[in-house]
Amino acid sequence: MQKPQKLRNFLVEAIPELAQNPEQLLIFVEGGNLCSTFAQGLSFEYKYNLSLVFTDYAGELAAISIPLLEWLRINQSEILVNLQQMENAIKFNVEVVDNNKVDLVIELPLTERVIVKRQDGRLDINYPDEPQYTKASSSQPVTLFDKNGTALASWNSVQSDDYYALDVVMPEHG
Numbered sequence: 001m002q003k004p005q006k007l008r009n010f011l012v013e014a015i016p017e018l019a020q021n022p023e024q025l026l027i028f029v030e031g032g033n034l035c036s037t038f039a040q041g042l043s044f045e046y047k048y049n050l051s052l053v054f055t056d057y058a059g060e061l062a063a064i065s066i067p068l069l070e071w072l073r074i075n076q077s078e079i080l081v082n083l084q085q086m087e088n089a090i091k092f093n094v095e096v097v098d099n100n101k102v103d104l105v106i107e108l109p110l111t112e113r114v115i116v117k118r119q120d121g122r123l124d125i126n127y128p129d130e131p132q133y134t135k136a137s138s139s140q141p142v143t144l145f146d147k148n149g150t151a152l153a154s155w156n157s158v159q160s161d162d163y164y165a166l167d168v169v170m171p172e173h174g
């Protein structure tokens with residue numbers, strides 16, 4: 001699994017209090033599942049709940065929340081774009097330690113794809129990056145053809161600065 005350490009590194013670098021005291025951040029992986037469809041190879045996905053525990057934290061809670069949301073935007077975007085998931089996906093609990101410090105626990109559901117390629121009698125693993133959102137292409141004429149080359153329909157694609165597309169790279173099966 002790659003995401004727990006990547007998130008830890010990101011938060012320690014982004015939050016000055018954690019940069020000074022990285023031991024204040026504890027990370028636990030709980031409730032994990034290994035999911036495989038057994039389709040064309042041994043590739044699979046980790047699904048798990050990640051608990052971030054910030055001990056004796058004296059800073060502003062937004063200093064954790066906003067960098068965390070930024071990291072999720074790149075590394076687990078479906079939590080933020082899926083309205084049904086978003087409502088209950090990021091959970092937290094706060095225990096007030098004293099007037100200036102809290103223990104904060106944040107729980108998130110994470111997934112990681114693992115691509116396994118069989119090559120010349122060996123298995124290689126790769127952890128692909130998450131798909132990213134990019135601006136949709138500009139309006140252009142589009143024509144739909146059947147297998148015989150007959151035009152079935154023509155139109156201009158939608159143009160709007162508000163549209164985004166999810167770039168998904170399909171893995172090669174090994």
